Amino acid sequence: MKKHICSPLIGLAIIFAAQFPASAENNQKLEVFSWWTSGGEAAALDALFQTYKRQYPGIEIINATVAGGGGSAARPVLQTRLAGGNPPDTWQTHPGWELLGQYVEAGYCLPIGDIYKSEGWEKVVPQQLIDLLSRNGKPYAVLCGIHRGNDLWYNKKLLDKNGITVGDSMSFDEFFAACEKLKAAGITPLAVGDSGIWATAQLFENTLLGTVGPDAWKALFSGKMSFDDPKVKQAAKTYGRMLDYQNPDHSALTWDQATKAVMEGRCAFTSMGDWAHGEFTKANLEDNKDFGWVTCPGTNGAFIIVADGFPLAKGAPHSEAATDWLKSIGSKEAQEAFNPLKGSIPVRTDVDKSKFGPYLQWSMQSFSKDALLPSVVHGEAAPAAFQQALNDAITQFVVDKNAEALSAALVQAAKDSNIAK
Template sequence: MDQPSPISRRNLILGAAAFGVPAVLAGCGSDAPSPTGQGGGGLGTVTIGSNASDEIPKKTLDTVVKGFTQATTRINTVDHNTFQENINRYLRGTPEDVFTWFAGYRMQFFAEQGLAVDISDVWQEIGGDYTQAFKDQSTGVDGKQYFVPFTYYPWAVFYRKSLWQERGYEPPATLDEFTALARKMKADGIVPIAFADKDGWPAMGTFDILNMRINGYDFHISLMAGKESWTDPRVRQVFDTWRGLMEFHQPAALGRTWQEAGQSLAQKKTGMYLLGMFVAQQFPEADRDDLDFFTFPEINPAYGTDSIDAPIDGYMISAKAKNVAGAKALIKHFAQASSQNVATKLDPGTLAASSKADTSGYSALQKRGAELVSKATHIAQFLDRDTRPDFASTVMIPSLQTFVGEPNEIDPLLAAIEKQKANIFR
């Protein structure tokens, strides 16, 4: 079947200032020639700055690059969080030719800074392989394209079918049913909700879905753009609701990585986990067919379950690229349906962005993920991609970690967020 169009068109508001971080990425990882990507063609050497540091995404990129024969490639792989936190200075320093990044607001932010190459000419060749919605998410505020979408993945509540069948659990449709299910799991000796926030970003997904379920997509995006107050009673209701669910969350979350939480789900120590579909990476291949999900249940009937997070990952060319011709050839390779078919086969937690990708080989989980996205009315890109990078990294990461550690101190926290927001969104 054809790949569904996942991203609804919307105006993306651009941040005005980049965030400051102390380190650069170049040299942080392995800058040796990729053992799988030495094409040796006539376009010289193309370098890639990659945040694909986990085992499966790293293997996926290596394998896809191996199929690129027009140039020799060198991949500099950097820890995912380090890459994201240091991207601004990296792009202003000595970046690789091509770098992994995100669609939408985050792409536009660096395009406006003059840190990315206009690839509108590439889109003239590859545009027929993407829906208009994906093109919109690759387009800067100047109307030019700067990004090639590669894969995307929805966020949902994941669980093991065998455990649920054994215990008689059913996917909840409302928050009350969700809470009742969590209580039953707790009584059964199972930690209801796997949870981890050592790296700072996973809790953003919980905030996103609660805010969209309670206040709707438009309010959420407006809040991310700095147009709403964090002391608004509507925002407080999000944190109040979250606090009410905390007793069901896996404890000591600030000392746990998402990988460890995912493994607890795989081991049936926890009952469910709100995360991106990439949680499948933490499951042994033999157990992946046992993984299923439901979209986070309704809280406010006015919005139902019309919105989800489904971030798009892809590639850009840095403005300081030494080999632009080779870089453009490489991103055309990434845009090919055949390349994305390789990626979705190797990585069970992703879906292909190309509308020409072969979805017939999708696992049951991937088919369900594509269906979930196709039915959503609104698609968010994720908190740290829908707002300014400085606000996400310097304000929201520590603020949400503070809340996770002390969920009863809501009002002072929201006042502090609002004060910092006012200084950043000026």
């Protein structure tokens, strides 16, 4: 009988004994939650870790990654941890709504304005960008790199062969003229890989921006302009016209398979964020020789931001190490190590441009002068509910091409997610 009473006591003792050393070395650890698990992303994340370890030695990093494209598997895990009061010290998030609406408003993050001040970031990070990270004038996250969403990539050799030249910008008319010419030559003009629907939703996003322009873009997502506007319907029709030129097997492909179709000359154009650039370089293709890029039709002078950053968790178990982490990823050293690997550009405008290739230099140039806009497909311009409703409306639109129904669905979505009253 004695044995039965004793064993739970021993168990408890072991649990307590295990607790104490753990809390003693609490500040020697840092837990970073992200969904960067694939090749280039994991390497870029590791570059951040290495920089951090150099700058703040002696701290053990817990790399809490959950695999799955775009964080589809990671977000539910993160949400459960936050709701359960067990936050990681810091986690990967997009600026705009995802950061502010989901995490800041729910009270899961602490403001970090003093880090921005002490590190002097207010001078080197564009104010438009800080605005996307701020609520009531206080920033809540540090970005480590910026991707551009509104790029149109093309197979340069294929276009040359068909006598099509692309200038510094492209209008819708020029785009459709090129498509007609390619179609007549028996080439599929546009590659889309929408098996996860967001790739074609992004094509719509770029077309919408190209049709309404940056000011109306901001008005749409702040509720000052309705999705019932004739311009939105016109954008939907233009987007529908583009879909007439897409590859027939689009719904079986992913975005990278569509990019591959452009590389291999099966298709001429693809509209994709500049993570596609990584695919081109991986295939040993050369900027401006094998492939080229231009801003999506009509979007010259606008830069759709798809960025990743890290906030500071409220109640972070290792808050000091987490603060150091934020200082580290915003440093010049980390930004210069991370971004060439990730294929993105630094958020700071004072980095050494020579470390970046022709495309990224072009993107940095545009970043420093263009209107910086949040992406809706990547959860920055609108709440997750709107993002899902947009994806659903696009899924329907790809089949029925009903511009009125798309516009009506977006009006309803804006109402449901409190963008518009």
